[in-house]
Amino acid sequence: MAEVKLAVLGGGGAGKSALAVRFLTRRFIGEYASNAECIYTKHLCLDGRQIHLEIYDPCSQRGKLLLTDELHWADGFIIVYDISDRASFAFAKALLYRIRESHVGACKKMVESAVFLVGNKQDLCHMREVGWDEGQKLAVDNKCQFCELSAAEHYQEVAAMFMKVLRNVISNFKVKEKRRPSGSKSMAKLINNMFGKRRKSV
Numbered sequence: 001m002a003e004v005k006l007a008v009l010g011g012g013g014a015g016k017s018a019l020a021v022r023f024l025t026r027r028f029i030g031e032y033a034s035n036a037e038c039i040y041t042k043h044l045c046l047d048g049r050q051i052h053l054e055i056y057d058p059c060s061q062r063g064k065l066l067l068t069d070e071l072h073w074a075d076g077f078i079i080v081y082d083i084s085d086r087a088s089f090a091f092a093k094a095l096l097y098r099i100r101e102s103h104v105g106a107c108k109k110m111v112e113s114a115v116f117l118v119g120n121k122q123d124l125c126h127m128r129e130v131g132w133d134e135g136q137k138l139a140v141d142n143k144c145q146f147c148e149l150s151a152a153e154h155y156q157e158v159a160a161m162f163m164k165v166l167r168n169v170i171s172n173f174k175v176k177e178k179r180r181p182s183g184s185k186s187m188a189k190l191i192n193n194m195f196g197k198r199r200k201s202v
């Protein structure tokens with residue numbers, strides 16, 4: 001079974017929990033506790049392959065950019081901003097920069113393909129502060145994927161976005177498996193064990 005770790009990162013209130021919970025449960029729940037970080041776990045089948053998925057949802061990230069553990073833990077990243085909050089867009093930009101910086105030396109293409117920039121709260125487009133073209137440009141500049149959606153209203157889009165990230169991560173695994181000497185897999189497990197987090201099953 002493949003183990004995939006995704007980190008959903010973004011500014012405070014951008015909709016990280018809403019996106020993760022929407023994907024995992026199909027439901028949009030209005031309010032989420034923002035004082036606790038957690039890892040949601042789920043088993044799913046993707047293209048006939050069993051996957052044990054872990055989704056890291058940090059507590060409010062206001063001003064928190066270092067994220068050294070998270071950046072090394074995750075196989076893929078969903079960077080969320082709120083289209084009605086320009087500050088969250090600036091934070092997403094800084095996060096994308098951090099991801100690139102922390103993966104210096106790794107295969108550039110693999111890192112880029114495992115990052116998805118998401119402009120959330122598209123239902124609030126009457127209060128829009130960030131244009132679609134700005135999000136698209138930021139994604140092109142960072143060679144990552146991009147979409148705008150609403151965790152509140154678009155379950156299908158949310159699910160499709162998670163599936164795309166998962167597929168890219170899985171194909172990165174295949175490339176890595178071909179390159180990697182066998183010892184490095186157990187080293188990765190050791191690092192994961194050291195980086196223990198609270199786990200929630202959904």
Ligand SMILES: Nc1nc2c(ncn2[C@@H]2O[C@H](COP(=O)(O)OP(=O)(O)OP(=O)(O)O)[C@@H](O)[C@H]2O)c(=O)[nH]1
Pocket residue numbers: 010011012013014015016017018019029030031032033034035058059060061062120121122123124149150151152153
């Ligand atoms: N209108 C609208 N509101 C949303 C959407 N997604 C999330 N929200 C709301 O935005 C607020 C913040 O959502 P959260 O999912 O808690 O955001 P977060 O990024 O996890 O927040 P922190 O944990 O505080 O960093 C909540 O009131 C949600 O109901 C959306 O697509 N549309």
